[in-house]
Amino acid sequence: MSHYYSIEPLNRKRTYRIQATVRNFNIVLYTTSGVFSVRRIDPGTLLLAETMIIEDGWRVLDLGCGYGVLGIVAAKLAPNGIVYMVDINKQAVRLAKLNAKLNNVKNVKILWGDLYEPVKNKKFDAIVSNPPQAAGLKVLNKLIRDSLKHLDSGGSLQIVAKHGKGGARLGNLMKKYFGGVKILARKSGYRVYISRKQ
Numbered sequence: 001m002s003h004y005y006s007i008e009p010l011n012r013k014r015t016y017r018i019q020a021t022v023r024n025f026n027i028v029l030y031t032t033s034g035v036f037s038v039r040r041i042d043p044g045t046l047l048l049a050e051t052m053i054i055e056d057g058w059r060v061l062d063l064g065c066g067y068g069v070l071g072i073v074a075a076k077l078a079p080n081g082i083v084y085m086v087d088i089n090k091q092a093v094r095l096a097k098l099n100a101k102l103n104n105v106k107n108v109k110i111l112w113g114d115l116y117e118p119v120k121n122k123k124f125d126a127i128v129s130n131p132p133q134a135a136g137l138k139v140l141n142k143l144i145r146d147s148l149k150h151l152d153s154g155g156s157l158q159i160v161a162k163h164g165k166g167g168a169r170l171g172n173l174m175k176k177y178f179g180g181v182k183i184l185a186r187k188s189g190y191r192v193y194i195s196r197k198q
Contacts, residue, residue: 013032013091014032014038015031016031016032017029017030018031018039018040020041022049022069022073023050023077025073025103028102029041029069031067032091032095037066042130043187043188043190044130044162045130047160048128048185049069050185052128053156054081056078058078058126059082059122060083060124060126061083061086061124061127061150062083063115063116063131064087064129064130065092066089066096068099068110070128070130071083071085071105072108074128075100078107079107080107081107082107083107083108083109084124085110085111086110086111086113086115088114093110093111093112097110116146116149116150125151125152125156126158127147127150127151127157128159129157130159130160133161137169144157144174145177147177148177155196156195157178157195158184159174162190163189165189174195177195178195178196178198179198180196181193
């Protein structure tokens with residue numbers, strides 16, 4: 001069985017084109033089968049893209065970047081910053097590179113690898129993610145716990161999840177590791193959780 005969080009999903013490739021306006025930015029995205037949410041930006045990612053806290057000049061990590069929605073929007077919100085985009089799915093990385101170029105985003109570094117491995121010596125002002133909940137609690141726990149090593153003091157982890165389908169558990173993990181968690185936004189069962197490194 002092949003998943004979108006596999007290294008090379010075994011799907012025949014069909015290409016789709018998505019046009020969207022996010023945070024007043026008109027973006028065009030190409031997707032293919034074998035990546036998450038191929039025909040439209042999924043509602044969770046869209047909610048996080050619309051509400052994530054990103055300031056100009058920041059160093060941002062989009063973890064599990066997929067075809068690049070969050071990273072591209074973050075790069076446009078922080079034109080004088082730098083956005084690192086990481087995914088374990090090689091097809092997603094190829095698409096994120098294509099989409100960054102298409103949307104004239106130059107302040108990005110798009111890397112292939114597992115979780116924080118490609119950025120192991122780097123620290124960020126914000127880490128944003130729509131994590132693959134189907135990857136299991138062990139992966140999600142590592143994503144949240146290890147974010148602390150990669151955040152500067154005052155930096156934030158911002159995650160979106162369906163509250164009734166494991167999101168509440170993610171919120172509790174963030175509270176456990178960070179000492180607190182807030183809900184930044186909620187819509188259609190999704191919630192954006194934010195924790196800051198003290």
